[in-house]
Amino acid sequence: MSLKLSATVRTPGNVNWTAIFYGTLLAIITSIILMAVGGTVMYYTVFNERLIPVFGLAIVFISIFLGGLISARRAGKLGWFHGLAVGILFLFLTILFNVLVPGGIFGFAVFKKIVASVVAGCLGGIWGVGQN
Numbered sequence: 816m817s818l819k820l821s822a823t824v825r826t827p828g829n830v831n832w833t834a835i836f837y838g839t840l841l842a843i844i845t846s847i848i849l850m851a852v853g854g855t856v857m858y859y860t861v862f863n864e865r866l867i868p869v870f871g872l873a874i875v876f877i878s879i880f881l882g883g884l885i886s887a888r889r890a891g892k893l894g895w896f897h898g899l900a901v902g903i904l905f906l907f908l909t910i911l912f913n914v915l916v917p918g919g920i921f922g923f924a925v926f927k928k929i930v931a932s933v934v935a936g937c938l939g940g941i942w943g944v945g946q947n
Contacts, residue, residue, distance in 0.1 A: 831890035831897065838886025838901040843908070846878035872927055876935045879905050883939025891944065898940020902932035 853870055856862070882905065883898025890897045906929060 830893065830900070831886075834886045834889035835897055835900045835904065837889060838882040838884075838897065839904045839908070840882075841885050842878040842882025842901055842905045845881050846874055846905075849874040849877065872931055875905075875909075875928055876931045879932050879935035880939040883936040884943035885939075887940035887943030894940035894942070894944030895937045896940065898936035898938065898943065899933060900936070901940070902934075902936025905936075906932040 853874065857867070879898075879902045882901040883894075886897040886901045887894035909928070
């Protein structure tokens with residue numbers, strides 16, 4: 816009879832907060848990079864300004880999707896919850912930034928951003944756990 820010892824014990828139903836914070840940090844970094852690339856492209860090309868809100872929403876969606884995916888992959892369980900937590904935390908930090916910085920960064924309807932955050936986080940989380 817052999818006894819296996821493990822440094823980590825995973826019980827079903829536990830939330831991995833480290834994975835959520837890591838996914839949120841990744842979402843923020845991805846968002847900053849995509850905004851910089853998008854802003855540079857818009858500056859140097861002829862661009863219809865009416866499309867800026869669409870690109871902004873796409874950047875939020877992609878960033879949170881990737882953050883939720885990585886968070887769920889690191890947690891290995893409860894993908895939808897870890898992805899949703901990343902989306903909500905990202906949204907909270909965005910709103911906090913908007914309140915603290917004069918002029919804010921909301922260029923489109925807040926409701927669309929909330930829906931995109933929830934959907935992207937959940938989808939990324941589900942996909943992230945499904946890849947394990």
